Amino acid sequence: MIIEHIMLALSPYMLWICLIGVTLGIMWGAMPGLSTTMAMALLIGLSATMEQYVAIMFMLGVYTGSVFGGAISAVLINIPGTPDAVPTMMEGHPLALKGEGGLALGTAIAASFLGNWVGILLLIAFIPVILLLALEFRSWEMFLLAMWGIAICGSMSAGQRPLKGWISGWIGLIIAFVGLDSIHGVPRYTFGSLILEDGISYVPILIGLFGLTEILRVLPQKEPYGIPTEVGRVVPPMNRLIKYSRSAIRSGLIGTVIGAIPGAGANVASFLAYDIGRRRASPEERAKWGKGSYEGIVCAEVANNANVGGSMLPTLTLGIPGNAAAAAILAALELKNVVVGPSIEIEHPGLIYFIYIALIVANFLMYGMAIALVKPCVKLFALPRTLLMPLIIPLCVVGAFAVNQNYVDVYYMFAAGLVGYVLHRFGFPLAPMVLAVILGPLADENLRRALLVFEDEPWWSMITDHPIGSVLIVVVLFTFYDGIFRRGR
Amino acid sequence: MSAETTPEKSEVEALKKGVFTGEEGGDERATPESDLAASIVLAIFAILAIAFAVGLDSPNTIWTAPGLFPIITGVTLLAMAVGLGLKARQQGAQLQFNKRRRWLVTFMADEENRRGGILIMIIAAYVLAVDWFGFDWRHDLGFMVLRFSSYELFSMIALTIVLRFFWKATWFKCGLVAVAWALALASVFRLGFHILLPGSG
Numbered sequence: 001m002i003i004e005h006i007m008l009a010l011s012p013y014m015l016w017i018c019l020i021g022v023t024l025g026i027m028w029g030a031m032p033g034l035s036t037t038m039a040m041a042l043l044i045g046l047s048a049t050m051e052q053y054v055a056i057m058f059m060l061g062v063y064t065g066s067v068f069g070g071a072i073s074a075v076l077i078n079i080p081g082t083p084d085a086v087p088t089m090m091e092g093h094p095l096a097l098k099g100e101g102g103l104a105l106g107t108a109i110a111a112s113f114l115g116n117w118v119g120i121l122l123l124i125a126f127i128p129v130i131l132l133l134a135l136e137f138r139s140w141e142m143f144l145l146a147m148w149g150i151a152i153c154g155s156m157s158a159g160q161r162p163l164k165g166w167i168s169g170w171i172g173l174i175i176a177f178v179g180l181d182s183i184h185g186v187p188r189y190t191f192g193s194l195i196l197e198d199g200i201s202y203v204p205i206l207i208g209l210f211g212l213t214e215i216l217r218v219l220p221q222k223e224p225y226g227i228p229t230e231v232g233r234v235v236p237p238m239n240r241l242i243k244y245s246r247s248a249i250r251s252g253l254i255g256t257v258i259g260a261i262p263g264a265g266a267n268v269a270s271f272l273a274y275d276i277g278r279r280r281a282s283p284e285e286r287a288k289w290g291k292g293s294y295e296g297i298v299c300a301e302v303a304n305n306a307n308v309g310g311s312m313l314p315t316l317t318l319g320i321p322g323n324a325a326a327a328a329i330l331a332a333l334e335l336k337n338v339v340v341g342p343s344i345e346i347e348h349p350g351l352i353y354f355i356y357i358a359l360i361v362a363n364f365l366m367y368g369m370a371i372a373l374v375k376p377c378v379k380l381f382a383l384p385r386t387l388l389m390p391l392i393i394p395l396c397v398v399g400a401f402a403v404n405q406n407y408v409d410v411y412y413m414f415a416a417g418l419v420g421y422v423l424h425r426f427g428f429p430l431a432p433m434v435l436a437v438i439l440g441p442l443a444d445e446n447l448r449r450a451l452l453v454f455e456d457e458p459w460w461s462m463i464t465d466h467p468i469g470s471v472l473i474v475v476v477l478f479t480f481y482d483g484i485f486r487r488g489r
Numbered sequence: 490m491s492a493e494t495t496p497e498k499s500e501v502e503a504l505k506k507g508v509f510t511g512e513e514g515g516d517e518r519a520t521p522e523s524d525l526a527a528s529i530v531l532a533i534f535a536i537l538a539i540a541f542a543v544g545l546d547s548p549n550t551i552w553t554a555p556g557l558f559p560i561i562t563g564v565t566l567l568a569m570a571v572g573l574g575l576k577a578r579q580q581g582a583q584l585q586f587n588k589r590r591r592w593l594v595t596f597m598a599d600e601e602n603r604r605g606g607i608l609i610m611i612i613a614a615y616v617l618a619v620d621w622f623g624f625d626w627r628h629d630l631g632f633m634v635l636r637f638s639s640y641e642l643f644s645m646i647a648l649t650i651v652l653r654f655f656w657k658a659t660w661f662k663c664g665l666v667a668v669a670w671a672l673a674l675a676s677v678f679r680l681g682f683h684i685l686l687p688g689s690g
Contacts, residue, residue, distance in 0.1 A: 045684070046678075046682060046684075048682075048684060049682050049683050049684050050682070161519075163569055163572055163573055163576070164519075164573070166569055167531060167566065167569050167570070167573065170562055170565060170566040170569065171531075171534075171566070173558075173562045174534075174538050174559065174562060174563070174566070177542075177558070177559050177562075181555035183553055183555070184546075184548045184549065184553070184555055186545055186546050186548065186555040188541075188542070188545060188555055188556070188559060189538075189541055189559075212612070215608075216605055216608060216609060216612075219604075219605075219608055219651075219655055220601045220602075220604035220605040220608060220655075221601060222601070384656065386652075386655040386656040386657070387652065387656045387658075387666070389655075390648055390651040390652050390655060390656070391648070391666075391670050393612060393615070393644075393647065393648070393651065394640075394644040394647075394648065394670070394671060394674055395674065397615075397616065397619065397640070397644075397687060398640070398674065398678055398684070398686060398687065401685075401686070401687040402678070402684045402685075405685050407619075407620050407687055410616055410619075410620070410687060411616065411620075414612065414613065414616050417612075418609065421605070421609075425523075426519055426523050426524070426526075426527045427519030427523070427524075428527075443558070444558045447557075447558055448552060448553045448554075448557065448558070451552035451553070451557075452550070452552050452553055454552075455550065455552055
């Protein structure tokens with residue numbers, strides 16, 4: 001079974017699909033204003049009619065490609081293609097102005113390749129451990145885990161104002177309650193509407209929040225025109241990676257761990273790795289940071305690419321997406337009736353191995369295509385954002401519609417886009433809301449099941465008989481404590 | 490030569506200072522006044538959520554009641570909204586009707602906000618038109634069936650208007666891009682991925 005899945009991932013057709021995904025991903029990520037999450041959200045609709053393995057291969061290719069793609073515009077036009085490329089922009093663009101753009105991009109490519117490897121290897125190493133632990137989870141633990149996922153996502157998304165992240169998550173929970181409740185079939189928040197009884201699918205919400213909101217946010221801005229810097233020959237310098245190997249490995253670990261924390265994605269990973277890298281750099285190297293440091297590029301790019309593997313860890317083992325892009329993969333998997341979580345190995349034997357190989361294949365293709373696509377991407381920058389962004393509007397409509405073939409989903413997508421735009425203007429993050437819409441039904445059902453089990457038992461059995469649950473209670477409480485009394489101060 | 494946009498600038502500043510801005514940041518966009526206004530809206534939303542949840546049927550014990558978790562969520566959301574409001578008040582926010590009116594005038598005077606409002610209206614009209622005036626025209630050529638639905642038509646119209654407004658090219662150029670894109674998208678989805686398009690019935 002394992003060999004079959006590995007061979008399937010390595011078949012010429014799958015390699016071709018992955019190549020298309022990686023190419024699209026790099027070009028998408030390179031375009032300023034078009035984020036990885038937006039690409040992933042729009043792809044859910046496209047993957048609706050794809051065969052299960054094709055959809056997974058395609059989406060992982062786009063995911064891997066787009067995370068790197070942001071570095072190209074960051075170095076060449078001083079505008080990060082994706083938000084996680086800001087540190088790369090700070091270090092890469094000054095190098096490009098000195099005529100070292102090719103070398104800076106080459107360093108970014110090599111660092112991304114290494115970062116992906118770190119993420120994939122740690123994913124392979126930790127999945128069996130987490131799966132073993134996850135099999136011990138009962139309703140109480142699943143409820144606490146879902147709530148921790150929403151809470152930590154709120155904390156990690158909102159930075160200094162975790163309260164705003166939690167509020168966003170709690171709004172998402174209320175959206176998730178809409179429809180017939182899963183235990184008794186009682187309609188909740190439906191106001192007598194039969195359409196609402198079906199509940200609100202999170203796919204249009206995802207497309208609305210990360211597709212339409214982005215358009216509404218970016219398109220009305222005054223166009224910042226950037227003139228691409230001369231790129232020169234793109235050479236991935238492996239010797240430079242060896243020179244900065246300590247920083248690279250440290251950043252890879254940071255990226256993977258951050259990726260595994262729900263809500264903390266490539267942005268947090270690259271910012272954190274960059275900040276730690278700067279503090280740990282030697283005095284002569286530190287003097288270059290901010291003015292064009294190759295070590296800075298290595299730290300940021302290794303971390304944001306290692307994040308890809310890290311984000312897949314909780315997604316596959318617990319069904320809790322590591323970030324918004326992973327939430328899109330989760331949605332695509334669910335469309336194919338693949339239920340991820342502790343029983344993934346039992347219900348879908350071999351699938352995890354397919355995903356490992358897909359990530360490895362995507363990484364190799366990313367390395368090759370990144371070198372080949374840098375110059376064509378420079379031509380893409382000549383296209384103004386005001387021309388590109390409107391073209392995504394019909395994609396949002398068809399993406400939301402395609403999943404259930406129901407136009408109501410287009411209205412949900414539009415409403416989510418508006419809500420996302422308003423929340424963004426008021427400084428609320430959007431990822432916790434998406435996570436809560438996904439995890440809300442899981443939390444609700446498991447809480448009520450757990451309470452039913454505890455009904456005939458003394459209250460302290462909740463703590464004494466559930467050691468994992470007790471640990472999770474402490475973790476949840478600490479997350480709120482940290483947000484309220486430390487960062488929220 | 491280079492250009493920088495405002496969000497990136499704030500991120501660069503935060504990074505230079507080593508301040509944790511989170512995955513999405515957002516601090517730079519909010520003011521104490523906007524936080525106070527948001528807290529009031531959120532408190533009303535939370536109270537409504539609690540009120541509707543309290544009224545739900547409970548076929549079995551309270552532990553499996555469908556309204557249990559929504560009530561808990563509503564109450565905690567209300568507490569968070571109050572917390573946000575108190576924090577905003579601590580930072581000196583005050584809600585005065587006259588000021589709010591001025592705020593609205595200032596908001597609308599900003600070109601970016603006006604452009605955003607117009608974009609929302611165009612997209613709303615587009616979404617409604619595809620649904621309300623849905624049609625699916627088919628013409629059998631023998632070797633293939635030509636199809637044209639309300640999705641293609643209204644995508645062309647909406648895109649032309651949005652492109653003209655934001656891209657500022659000539660109507661002809663905008664129309665040409667819109668027609669080419671709408672037809673390309675429809676062909677890829679319909680023929681390539683066999684996905685039914687909105688408005689196709």
